Amino acid sequence: MDHASTIRPLTNFLGLRYCSSVFFIHATSCCSCGGTNSKNLLRSSYMTAKKLVYFDRFINPVGEDALKQHSAEVEMVKLSSQDPEDKLWEAMADAHGFYTIGRSMPDTEEMIQKSPKLLGIVSGLAGFDTINVPMCTEAGILVCNQTGMGNEPVAEHVTAAMLMLSHKTLLADRQLHARIERKQGELTGNDLQGKTVGIVGFGAIGSRVGEILSKAFSMRVLVHDPIMGDAEIARRGGESVELDDLLKESDFVTIHVPLTDQTRGFMGEREYRLMKPTAFFVNAARGYLYDEVALEKILKEAVIAGAALDVWETEPPSFDHPLLKLDNVLATPHTSGTSQEAIYNMSENAGKQVLDIFTGGRPVPIVNPEVWPAYVARYKDIVGQAPNG
Structure with missing residues (x-):
């Protein structure tokens, strides 16, 4: 018998979250445990899964596969590029991250308006000209790319x-x-x-x-x-x-x-x-x-x-x-930067960037590093804790 499948419904009913062999209690206070320290310990917002939305695939499976090993931190929502636009905005309504390749990036202004919890946009390639970086900076949203790897x-x-x-x-x-x-x-x-x-x-x-x-x-x-x-x-x-x-x-x-x-x-x-x-x-x-x-x-x-x-x-x-x-x-059809070595490294690093954002780290590289103070404040409002980076 899969013990995890038996325990999870019970933990959900009791307001607990199951993670491997450890339980995390979701509570706003615990008088018997003594105030602020226990409150911070119990919140553990970094461990709450955050949603990543992307179309079709990563440029190489390595980044996607790596994130799947972190299901406690990352909820992955894969859409088809053929899906109606409404499906994208429905997914982005509570999404924390968006991964884009090339020209799969929707209109930046509309994404910001319809994604109130969006923390970061990760370009799977070196290019980011489809992303309105100044607009993201103004909104307190990180933009990452894979510069140097191609x-x-x-x-x-x-x-x-x-x-x-x-x-x-x-x-x-x-x-x-x-x-x-x-x-x-x-x-x-x-x-x-x-x-x-x-x-x-x-x-x-x-x-x-x-x-x-x-x-x-x-x-x-x-x-x-x-x-x-x-x-x-x-x-x-x-x-x-x-x-x-x-x-x-x-x-x-x-x-x-x-x-x-x-x-x-x-x-x-x-x-x-x-x-x-x-x-x-x-x-x-x-x-x-x-x-x-x-x-x-x-x-x-x-x-x-x-x-x-x-x-x-x-x-x-x-x-x-x-x-x-x-x-x-x-x-050639824009293939100059896509050697097997390059796309592997770009995908691997994109996965690391997503995980860093979702767990309170500082991803590398950041296209708009000047956004960091505004990003920290926004991150704290959305997640409940400031990032560590």
Whole structure:
């Protein structure tokens, strides 16, 4: 006989909570036990299960499976992305956490309004542009992401894309599969050795791309990063230049900046026309950073040699997207940051972040660390105790 199944109904009836072999008494006071200390001991709000809502799955099962081992702290509510919206808001009415992947994030303002107990939003990926972070900060809600864990696969993807474009590997593969006989010299490409790469945004990913290309291929690394100082850019192995100069001098232009009001659509027709006719454009950052219509026009006019695109305005792009019809476009459906190692680590850390939030810890990393004082006050109002972090 399962003793737990026999005991749980009895404990529920008596106002007790069963947890393994230990009983927790839910009470607001206990005169015979002597006041405040016993009251705090008995409340043990951290041990009360809090609700996590998410759509379909974690990016890798490891995070989801780990949380299932903490059923005393985490009540997991899995919804289908095909469920009606009302079902989401019904679940969020008393939810403490929300886990999101990519563009599965609902409208932030509506979520805040309809989730009065929401403590934190955890992005399962590095990106968080679908979350209105300032609005969450104002509401006292933590926002977490998985920054840094997809750096290596993105940097390796960008390097591979440059090699495939420069050596015409992509075109050769397509022709061979299509049984097209090559013309003399048509598939003769160029080495990366000694060329110049222009990197817009020299954070963790951008600087890793620069490191790989400079060390492996002795490439010159030009950098445009208005936030990072020239000394830090130099320390990381780059030369700080203005954007127009970078575009004019580079054999490859790769962008690694977040999507903000300032960066949205910054790569347009004017910027493409500054590039060399032999240069390639690479984007594995965010779709809305570049003008897709202008890029199609530029490529058809042979203003630049080609492009590698991992991110799109609409993801995944439709199969009849105009850019997918061009032979000099290497296209992937936002897969650059999803190596097996990266998605495992991101999922594992996301699970830890959820558990930290629900048990009063301080998750790492936090997108909006300035929210902490307001978060602590709100946490105490909702949970009954302040977090320990």
